[in-house]
Amino acid sequence: MDIDETLVRHVAQLARLELTDAEVAGIAPQLSRIFAHVDQVQGLDVGDADPATQSPIAMDDLRRDEAGPTLDPRAVLRNAPQHDGAFLVVPRFLGDVEDGEG
Amino acid sequence: MSDAPRVLVGVEVHLQLKTTTKCFSPSAYHYGADPNTLIDPVVMGLPGALPVLNREAVRLAIRTGLALGCEIAEVTKWDRKNYFYPDLPKGYQISQFDQPLCFDGGIEIDDDEGNPKRVRIRRAHLEEDTGKSTHDEGGNKSRVDLNRAGAPLLEIVSEPDMTSAGEAERYLNALREIVSFLGTSDGNMQEGNLRCEPNVNVIFANGDKTAIVEVKNINSVRNMGRAIECEVERQTREYHEHGRVMGNTPRSTRGWDDVNGTTVHQRFKESADDYRYFPEPDLPPLHIERRYVEAERADLPELPRARRTRYRDTLGLSAYDTEILTAGPAISAWFERALAGPTGARDAKLVANWVQGELMRHLNEQKASLEDVALQPEELGELVDLVTAGTINARTAKELFRELVVSGGSPAAIVEARGLAQVSDRGAVEAAVRAAMERHAQAVEDFRGGNAKARGRIFGEAMKELKGQGDPKQVNEVLTELLG
Numbered sequence: 264m265d266i267d268e269t270l271v272r273h274v275a276q277l278a279r280l281e282l283t284d285a286e287v288a289g290i291a292p293q294l295s296r297i298f299a300h301v302d303q304v305q306g307l308d309v310g311d312a313d314p315a316t317q318s319p320i321a322m323d324d325l326r327r328d329e330a331g332p333t334l335d336p337r338a339v340l341r342n343a344p345q346h347d348g349a350f351l352v353v354p355r356f357l358g359d360v361e362d363g364e365g
Numbered sequence: 366m367s368d369a370p371r372v373l374v375g376v377e378v379h380l381q382l383k384t385t386t387k388c389f390s391p392s393a394y395h396y397g398a399d400p401n402t403l404i405d406p407v408v409m410g411l412p413g414a415l416p417v418l419n420r421e422a423v424r425l426a427i428r429t430g431l432a433l434g435c436e437i438a439e440v441t442k443w444d445r446k447n448y449f450y451p452d453l454p455k456g457y458q459i460s461q462f463d464q465p466l467c468f469d470g471g472i473e474i475d476d477d478e479g480n481p482k483r484v485r486i487r488r489a490h491l492e493e494d495t496g497k498s499t500h501d502e503g504g505n506k507s508r509v510d511l512n513r514a515g516a517p518l519l520e521i522v523s524e525p526d527m528t529s530a531g532e533a534e535r536y537l538n539a540l541r542e543i544v545s546f547l548g549t550s551d552g553n554m555q556e557g558n559l560r561c562e563p564n565v566n567v568i569f570a571n572g573d574k575t576a577i578v579e580v581k582n583i584n585s586v587r588n589m590g591r592a593i594e595c596e597v598e599r600q601t602r603e604y605h606e607h608g609r610v611m612g613n614t615p616r617s618t619r620g621w622d623d624v625n626g627t628t629v630h631q632r633f634k635e636s637a638d639d640y641r642y643f644p645e646p647d648l649p650p651l652h653i654e655r656r657y658v659e660a661e662r663a664d665l666p667e668l669p670r671a672r673r674t675r676y677r678d679t680l681g682l683s684a685y686d687t688e689i690l691t692a693g694p695a696i697s698a699w700f701e702r703a704l705a706g707p708t709g710a711r712d713a714k715l716v717a718n719w720v721q722g723e724l725m726r727h728l729n730e731q732k733a734s735l736e737d738v739a740l741q742p743e744e745l746g747e748l749v750d751l752v753t754a755g756t757i758n759a760r761t762a763k764e765l766f767r768e769l770v771v772s773g774g775s776p777a778a779i780v781e782a783r784g785l786a787q788v789s790d791r792g793a794v795e796a797a798v799r800a801a802m803e804r805h806a807q808a809v810e811d812f813r814g815g816n817a818k819a820r821g822r823i824f825g826e827a828m829k830e831l832k833g834q835g836d837p838k839q840v841n842e843v844l845t846e847l848l849g
Contacts, residue, residue: 322420326419330385331392340401350508351509353507353508
């Protein structure tokens with residue numbers, strides 16, 4: 264897979280990374296080499312073996328719906344760059360970025 | 366073939382499932398708690414914290430999926446949907462991409478002509494909710510409460526099978542009603558545990574289609590309908606004035622503006638690629654045993670639409686009674702219990718009359734709910750039996766009802782203890798009627814002189830003589846005989 268600069272800029276934007284032109288120019292060929300390597304591995308003939316994912320668990324293995332401890336709200340807020348004593352406070356966001364999809 | 370443009374509406378519903386704890390961690394969740402008090406390390410995405418799936422969330426999702434006619438996956442898995450947003454502390458949402466828990470379902474609604482119509486449900490998958498944010502009006506800050514983050518959501522995606530705002534509203538109402546009968550969610554739009562996003566576009570007679578628009582921030586069923594109407598109008602105008610169609614216009618998300626009754630552009634849609642979905646490495650896939658699914662299926666209640674049909678067609682209830690007696694799970698269950706007699710079902714119309722008449726009147730007058738009523742449905746059933754058997758007359762029954770509704774108790778035992786049984790001894794009735802005629806000799810004379818009204822006074826007096834416990838029919842017969 265060929266990774267060009269347009270794709271690098273797009274992915275950087277999705278990851279909210281600021282890259283200089285020089286960085287973009289440097290990263291594109293590096294990523295291309297990494298992807299070429301992955302392509303090579305993907306080309307291996309593994310017959311009809313299933314992908315090695317984790318083996319499934321059963322319903323009985325799941326967690327029971329019983330409440331456990333919660334964090335001290337003061338500790339939660341202390342971790343945030345800004346808060347008002349109850350809410351986390353962030354720069355206003357609405358409209359141009361992904362809305363909380365729920 | 367009509368030349369009128371066709372409207373296509375699909376609806377995405379996010380339904381918060383009624384669990385005690387979150388989807389992937391044991392923090393409690395309930396609406397209305399103080400901000401940022403229902404949080405644990407998994408919700409915060411703290412290093413080393415690992416999600417563990419809540420069994421009850423899966424059960425409620427399966428239960429809802431089954432009621433929506435869905436297939437339940439044998440093996441289902443979770444995926445990360447990556448995007449940055451302040452109400453999503455981990456930087457990704459645990460959702461399901463290619464192996465949803467429930468798929469290929471559908472529910473029946475009425476179309477605009479009142480005919481039954483099936484709306485297909487493409488999938489219903491389990492995912493976690495985000496936190497809740499509020500935005501300062503005119504300010505430059507947003508406030509985030511992470512309590513809701515991680516609460517279990519079932520995202521129910523319909524096919525674009527609805528062709529009007531009205532159909533979409535009926536679909537949403539049907540869905541709300543189903544989950545309320547199932548008890549899997551509160552389905553309360555005001556509290557945000559049911560949220561809906563219609564996808565709307567228009568197809569013109571020449572085959573041109575407008576780009577699909579998804580509308581968010583909708584807080585009521587009616588507003589969803591208004592938003593759809595507004596979009597149809599806007600898209601049609603944009604098509605005619607600017608030639609905007611799918612292909613030259615990207616898919617977009619708009620927000621419903623309740624104050625101005627209009628939709629406002631928010632953003633163009635990111636494609637699935639941009640979410641960089643990948644299998645959630647912290648959660649193993651889940652194998653759902655068929656016996657588990659079948660047990661859940663066997664436990665489903667009769668759903669409201671089926672119940673309505675049965676009340677009308679099998680029980681012979683009027684449309685009005687049917688509406689009232691299926692208005693919610695509580696009243697419907699109450700009626701069902703009152704209906705079930707010890708030796709088979711009671712007369713549905715008689716029971717329905719009591720429930721939609723006397724009981725509802727009491728609830729309305731007292732502004733009470735069913736839980737406040739001391740009278741048990743089985744006790745009402747017993748009361749109906751006493752009337753049917755002729756043990757007590759209608760008047761005694763009503764008086765007894767008014768007492769029972771506040772204090773409860775066995776009607777049969779009370780009738781027995783207080784001797785309220787209808788007097789059906791012919792001799793006693795005759796004596797009472799004679800006594801009444803003697804006391805109201807003038808009325809007797811008036812009646813015989815042609816004044817029909819005078820008869821009522823004698824009848825009333827006879828009933829009084831019988832302490833209200835006479836069988837009105839019998840008293841009338843005797844009165845007719847003696848008056849000549």
